[in-house]
Amino acid sequence: MYYIIELPANKYSDMIFKVLHKGFCASLSFIPIAIGIYTGTFSSLSFISEATAQIGLQDSSENNSKAKSFDADVFQKAGNDLQKKGELNSALQTFQRALKLNEEQNDRAGQAQSLNSIASVYNDLGQFVRAIESYERALKISKESKDALGESGILNNMGIVYRNLGQFDRAIKLYQEALKIQQKLGDRFGIARTINNLGLVYRNNKEYANALDYYRQALAIIKESGKNPAGEAVIHNNIGFLLNERGLNAEAFKSYQQSLEISQKLADRVNESVTLGNIGLLYNSQGQFDVALGYYQQALAVSRQTGDRAGEAKLYQHIGSLLKERKQNVLAIAYLKQSVNIYEEIRKDLNSLARQEQKLYADTIAPVYRRLADLLLQQDRVIEAQQVLDLLKVQEADDYLKNVRGNEQTAKGVEYQPVERQMIALNIELSDLQVLESQGKLTLPQKERLTALVNQEKEANRQFNAFLNSAEVQKLTTELNRDIQQQNVDLKAIVGLQKELKQLNAAIIYPLVLESRLEIVLVTPSAPPIHRSVPVRQRDVSAAVEKFRANLKDSSNFDFQDTSQQFYKWLIEPIAAELQQANVQTIIYAPDSRLRYIPIATLYDGKQFLVEKYNINNITASSLTNFNRRGGNQPKVLAGASTIAHNVNVLGKPVSFGAIPATKQEVKNIVKIFPNVTELVDSSFTKPTTKTGTDSHTIIHLATHGSFNTGTPDESFLIFGDSDRLTLKEIDTWVLKGVDLVVLSACETGIGGKYGDGTEVLGLGYQFQHVGARAVIASLWTVSDGGTQKLMDAFYASLKKGVSATESLRLAQISMIRGGAPFDHPYFWSAFFLIGNGL
Secondary structure: OOEEEEEEEOOOOOOOOOOOOOOEEEEEEEOOOOOOOOOOOOOOOHHHHHHHHHOOOOOOHHHHHHHHHHHHHHHHHHHHHHHHOOOHHHHHHHHHHHHHHHHHOOOHHHHHHHHHHHHHHHHHHOOHHHHHHHHHHHHHHHHHOOOHHHHHHHHHHHHHHHHHOOOHHHHHHHHHHHHHHHHHHOOHHHHHHHHHHHHHHHHHOOOHHHHHHHHHHHHHHHHHHOOOHHHHHHHHHHHHHHHHHOOOHHHHHHHHHHHHHHHHHHOOHHHHHHHHHHHHHHHHHOOOHHHHHHHHHHHHHHHHHHOOHHHHHHHHHHHHHHHHHOOOHHHHHHHHHHHHHHHHHHHHOHHHOOHHHHHHHHHHOHHHHHHHHHHHHHOOOHHHHHHHHHHHHHHHHHHHHOOOOOOHHHHOOOOOOHHHHHHHHHHHHHHHHHHHHHOOOOOHHHHHHHHHHOOOOOOHHHHHHHHHOOHHHHHHHHHHHHHHHOOOOOOHHHHHHHHHHHHHOEEEEEEEEOOOOEEEEEEOOOOOOEEEEEOOOHHHHHHHHHHHHHHHOOOOOOOHHHHHHHHHHHHOHHHHHHHHHOOOOEEEEOOOHHHHHOOHHHOEOOOOEHHHOOEEEEOOOHHHOOOOOOOOOOOOEEEEEOOOOEEEEEOOEEEEEOOOOHHHHHHHHHHHHOOOOEEEEHHHOOHHHHHHHHHHOOEEEEEOEEEOOOOOHHHOEEEOOOOOEEEOOHHHHOOOOOOOEEEEOOEOOOOOOOOOOOHHHHHHHHHHHHOOOOEEEEEOOOOOHHHHHHHHHHHHHHHHOOOOHHHHHHHHHHHHHOOOOOOOOHHHHOOEEEEEOOO
C-alpha cells in the first residue's frame, strides 16, 4: 500500500524535501516560517515572556512597538517549533497570539503569515472548514498587499485542503492559479512544487498518465537547478509509484533505484529505508515474495537504526502480510502482532511522530488489525483475537476524531505467545547485526552470529529467506505450533472483563466484517470467549444494511421483517444458545464497519424483537468503557430545546433545518417529571448557557437539530437556539465529569446522509465520554416530533423510578412496540440507541 505525504517548503529559504514514511507519493506544501530570532526549545509560553522582558524594550512607545514586533516573531517561530513536534493545539494558540500582536501593529505581512500558519494547523487537525476560512483571510491580505509570492503559496496550500476533502477539481483550479503567478515571478521552486501537487491530484483521480507527466515536469525543474537532490529523490519515488501502478515494473524499479542511489549518496537513511520498502512492494506486486521479503528486511534494519517506529511497524506489517500469502500463518501472526504493538506504543504519544506521519497513522493501520484478527480466528485463538478487535475499535475512533490516545490497557497491545517473543527478538537481533555490517562495525563474534542466523548467505536480498529457513527459526516455529495446539495463552487479559460482565449479567458481542465472512466473537462471564463464522460476503452485508435502513426509515413499509430476520440469523442465532446458557440479561455491543448504521434492537427472531429479550448497550470499545455502576442519586436535569428553523453554512453551502415545535413540549414534560429542571428554550438555549450548566447537572437533554456525518468531525454539529453550532471537535473542550447521561433528542445525531464505515456513530459517543459523560443517547435517522416526544416521556418516567438508562430506553421502546399503530413501527422507536455505560 502506498501513501500520500505533504512535504514542507517555505518562503524564506530554499525548498525543503523530507521523506517521512514507507511507500509514498509526496505533496509539497507552502508553510511560511519566521526568520530565526529564537533558536532554543521550550515547553511553555512563560519562557517567551521572560525573553522579551530581559531585552529592555518597554521604555517608550517606539520600544513598545519593537517589543510587540519581536514578540510576534517569537510566537511565530515558537508556533512553528510546536507544529513540527506535533503539539498542534499549543501551536494553534501560539500562532493566534502572534496574529493578535501583528493585528495590533497593523503588520499586514505578519498577519498573512500567522493566518497561513493557523490554517496549516487546522488542516493538520482535520478541521478543513476553519483551515479554508483562515487561508481565505490570508489570501485577501496577500492580494491587497500585492505579495504575489505569498499569494501563490497560499493558493497552493488551499489546493492541498481541497484535495484532502476530495474536491479535486477545486484543488486543480487553485494549483493552476498558483502556477500562473509563479511562472510570472520566475519562481522555479514554486513551479516545481505546484506541478508536483497537480500530479498528486491526478494520481488521486487515478489519471496516471497526467500525473506522470506532471511529476516528470517537476523532476526536470528540480534537476535543472542542481541544488536539491533530496527533492529529486522524492519525485523519483512518486514516479516509481505511478509506473508500478501502470504495470511498468522495470521502469518503476529504475526510478526507485535512482532515488535509492541519491539517498545513499546523501547518507539520507530515512529516504533509503522508504525506497527499499517501495522496491519490496514492487516485487510483492509481481508475486516475487522471496525478493520482496529481502527488501523489507533491509528497510526494517534501517528503520530500526533511524528510530523510525512508524516505519518499523509498517515493515513488520508488510512482512506479516507477505508471510500470510505464503501460508506461513503462525509466523505471519507473530510479525503482525509486533506491528500492532508498535502502533499501540505510538498511540501513547502521537506527538513523537512528525506531523505528516500523524496523518498517515490513522489512515493506514486498520488493515493490519483486521488481518491479524482474521488469522487468529482462523486458528481459534479467540482471546487474542478479542484483544485485537478491541484495539481496532480504539484505532477507528482515533481515525475519525484524531484525539483517542488509548489508555493503560490498550497500551499493552495484544499478548504474545512466549515463543513469539523469542521470534521477534531474533528478528531484531538480525536487523541490528545487518546495520552494523553495512557500517563495517561487526566484531568477529558478531560476524559469526550473523553468518549463523542467515545460513552463510552473503547476499542481502536473500538473507531474510535464509534466516526464515534457519534451524533456529524452524525450531521456534515448531514450538509455536505446539503451544498453539495446547492453547497456551495467559488468561489474565480476559479475567477482569469477565468479572465485570458477571456483576452486570451481561455479554459482549464483537462482530468482525471480513471480505468473505462475518465473524461473531462472544465474551460471556463464565466461559472462554468463542467465535462463530458466518459465510456472508462483505458486499452483501453492506447491501443488506442499506436495504434494512431504508425499510426502517419508512413508517409505511413493513418489509423490514425479512431483512431484520436475516440480520438476526447472521449476528445472534449463531450465539443464541450461549447467551441463554449464560443467563445474559444485557448485550454490550461493539459493532463493526457498516453494522454501526443499524440498531440491533430491531433484530427479529420471527416472534419478537431483540430489545424485547435483552437490554442493549452500545460501546466504542471495552477498553474505553468503565463498566462500574454509579449510585442512584436523584437526577439533576438541564433540558435545552430549539423549536425554530435554522439556516447554516457547511463548507460554503447553505443547509436548512426546519422548525421542530414539539421539542418545547418535550422539555415541558421533563419539567413535570423532575424537580428543579434547568429549562433553556430558543433564545436562552445558547452554547455559553449550556456549557456553564453542565457543571451542576447529571443529565443534559438537548432537543434540537444535529448532524454527525462521515468525513471530518468539523462537518458534524448540534445547533443551539441562536443558530450557533457545537461541533464534534468542540465537545473535546467541554467538561462533563459529573454527567451520567447526555440525551441528543435531535434529527440524525448519530449519522448524516452519506455512508462511510460508521465510525462517526460511535465516535459521537466516545467524544462525550472522553470529557466525562458516562453515556449518550443519539438517533440514527430523522425521527418524527410525535414519536420522539412519546419515547422520551416513557424513557424519563422509568428513569425517575431509578431504573438504569439502558433499561429505561428498553422499556420505552417496548411500550411503543406494544402500544399499537403507528408508533409500533421501528421507525419511531429504534432510531435511538445508547452508547457508553448506561448500566
